[in-house]
């Protein structure tokens with residue numbers, strides 16, 4: 001039977017080796033030990049799709065639990081966040097109802113929050129969140145522990161609810177100094193939406209962590225260590241190639257690792273450069289489908305034309321060239337430039353230059369049926385005639 005593949009190329013799936021997040025984990029755990037005065041006691045993790053926000057939250061959650069803290073975790077994607085958080089808190093209170101101080105039980109009852117048989121799982125508790133968290137946090141404070149609330153997908157949340165959550169955490173943590181820590185996560189677009197809203201000062205004051213691509217040493221660990229732990233060896237050439245292909249992008253690291261493992265004859269003995277080369281080709285095709293295609297689907301025609309005008313280059317594109325190819329004004333081109341940077345598909349690469357964040361995006365765009373059609377509508381005088389032989393790839397490891 002084939003040995004079980006350790007890599008986890010699925011969104012939200014814990015990787016076999018969580019690499020490059022030690023600083024974040026250390027800061028947040030230090031904060032829990034120090035108390036609400038620590039700057040990382042309330043934190044926000046910002047990063048692109050597939051950069052590892054959900055698994056970082058999960059790692060923080062379980063590390064906090066190991067230290068005896070209680071974790072309450074939700075995603076903001078669907079409405080009713082406050083109500084869900086309140087019910088989770090009420091359920092925890094219910095479990096320890098016998099241990100609560102009489103005063104706490106009395107306060108809760110006075111606020112209409114019955115425990116035990118009086119607990120109504122159907123009730124709307126969204127306005128009672130502060131009450132419930134305060135009761136639970138005061139109880140846990142006596143035992144030197146606390147609550148860590150984690151909220152994923154903040155960019156998709158309801159602004160009113162997130163604002164209220166901020167006010168609640170602020171009140172319990174900052175004002176009353178009770179042990180209620182908070183870690184939120186979302187796409188960088190949060191900077192322009194929620195974090196730009198002057199009424200959410202609490203969130204603006206959270207410590208920010210950039211959940212970015214992994215540096216090469218961390219990417220090496222993420223790729224080689226899971227193989228080593230199963231008795232296998234990756235040659236240094238194989239590791240280097242895997243690191244280069246993945247660009248340190250966590251989701252692509254898992255895809256490359258997964259397919260290299262599948263390509264190997266006996267991965268528990270060795271994974272060779274050939275295995276990585278063949279695995280990388282599959283991984284790059286899949287990352288196009290799984291990451292680039294959903295972004296593309298949501299883009300207007302103008303933004304797609306902009307990306308095609310970039311994809312004709314084999315590497316970094318000059319803004320001046322893109323603008324010319326689009327036959328557009330520099331104002332028009334820079335609107336799309338900004339928008340595509342926000343989406344996370346391209347990034348500035350020095351003054352007046354732009355590149356795809358994932359080299360695989362260029363390949364994916366070139367493989368589209370509409371690519372030659374759009375190219376024909378562009379002014380490509382600065383390029384050798386493409387005809388429609390597609391430009392040769394410099395990044396495809398098979399090439």
Ligand SMILES: Nc1ncnc2c1ncn2[C@@H]1O[C@H](COP(=O)(O)OP(=O)(O)OP(=O)(O)O)[C@@H](O)[C@H]1O
Pocket residue numbers: 008009010011012013014015016017018019020021047048049050051052053054055056222250251252253254
């Ligand atoms: N530090 C890491 N080291 C190795 N692999 C990682 C790391 N972080 C995440 N991964 C892997 O990357 C993939 C994406 O992780 P995750 O789902 O947490 O990303 P995300 O930022 O939450 O994405 P989205 O914005 O789509 O929700 C998963 O396959 C996960 O196993």
Ligand SMILES: [Mg+2]
Pocket residue numbers: 011012053054055152
């Ligand atoms: Mg996620």
